[in-house]
Amino acid sequence: MSGQHTVAHDTTATAERTTAAREVRVGPGRAARELGLKGTEFDLAVQLGRIRATPDDGGGGLRVDRAEIERLRAGPGFPEALRRSVQAVGTAEGAALIDVTKTRFTRLARLGLLVPVKFYLNRYRAVVWLYLAEELSLFAADDRNTPLLAGRTPESLRSLLDTGIDLRPRNWRARQLGFMLRRADDPWARAGAVASLLDPLHVSEAVPDAHDRSYLDRFRRRPPFHGAPGSPAAEPAEELMTARDPDEIAWLQTDLTRLTEEARAHRPAPRPAPHRPGPARRTREAVKPVRGTSRGLLGRWWRGNR
Structure with missing residues (x-):
């Protein structure tokens, strides 16, 4: 019974700690409401660094610390000043x-x-x-x-x-890159941010290794537009997200090569395990045909089909 009591106590304590953690960090919707912002205003405030948000440990999107909300609420002119800063x-x-x-x-x-x-x-x-x-x-x-x-x-x-x-598309891309780099907490994520602005051909020129490119693709960011990839509604956003000017492409490729080298030094891209041949299969012993048996059967078949 004492063992069961200990297990129950541990489970309860874990649940209490999880609940407390959730109260300390809140999701974007709740944070936006408490800060008097619309959803789009909140997203822009995070991109601009007006609100500090961190990825959820469980992979459920961004979370905002309760202390950050209180800091903003205590700021001068809240909430009008915060809303004006993201208007x-x-x-x-x-x-x-x-x-x-x-x-x-x-x-x-x-x-x-x-x-x-x-x-x-x-x-x-x-x-x-x-x-x-x-x-x-x-x-x-x-x-x-x-x-x-x-x-x-x-x-x-x-x-x-x-x-x-x-220069509106190019300047927007430069600004978007700044937003992505601000949220990148990993060398591969920084390289992926730059790769997000280049088409696959230009990425392959800057990163010749296929395994590096495959891993890098995991960190590419989609255009900030709600539309199914490849759909007519998404095409304009995808075009705006892709560098077009030769000097811009060259600059991004130079940065991508450098950042990929830094990422590779930090953590090499996963590669498939080398192929190891399995144990050799035992071959059947060659059975010598018995004279008059195999050849005889083939002979009879041949004679019967002549």
Whole structure:
């Protein structure tokens, strides 16, 4: 009986510790509610590092420590200040915020002077870029940017616009890479973050070893868009996630080669066990045909079928 009592006591204690741990760390939904954020705002706050979240030990997604929630709730201007820090606006609202026309706003974004933080697809599957309102306000408040907000656009910038330049996808990818690297806690995960922005051909050029590439693929991140891979709704996101410019590709490949070498030194990629031949099978002893038996049977068959 004493043994059974000990087992029951241990089980109860373990359950109590598990319950206490769950109370200390909460899931994204509960954390967002307690911080007064929408789900999309919470996700962006985590990406930007405004909220510190860690992977769940059981593989159930992100968790937020109770202490982190209390830290944010005790911050000045909560919850309005936290919501403002993750407020994302489109072209029309962004243009009004910095007091320019929508056309000028788009030109500034195409030139890479305004960097999108996220995007969504409208009902026509067209890309709609969103920008941090906080960053737009800082851009407008900088006196060095005053000539860009009023008057004629400088000739050098107009020439770039005439070439069809659009740095919004590239700048978004760079920012997305920063988000992924911030959450990567393993050398292979860091290499996988870079690989997420390259197509398979460019990955194979940077990482020639097939076993390394196979392992690396486990750490590649999907585009931040809810759509089945390969579906029409997901295609625009997959295209935006993939580097297109030659210099961007070269830069990412250089980083990928370096990070993969570092990851391999930290922990080599798994490789299949070498093939070991099993014990040799015993061959049947050759039976010498008895004269007049095997040859006789074959002979009779042959004579009967002539």
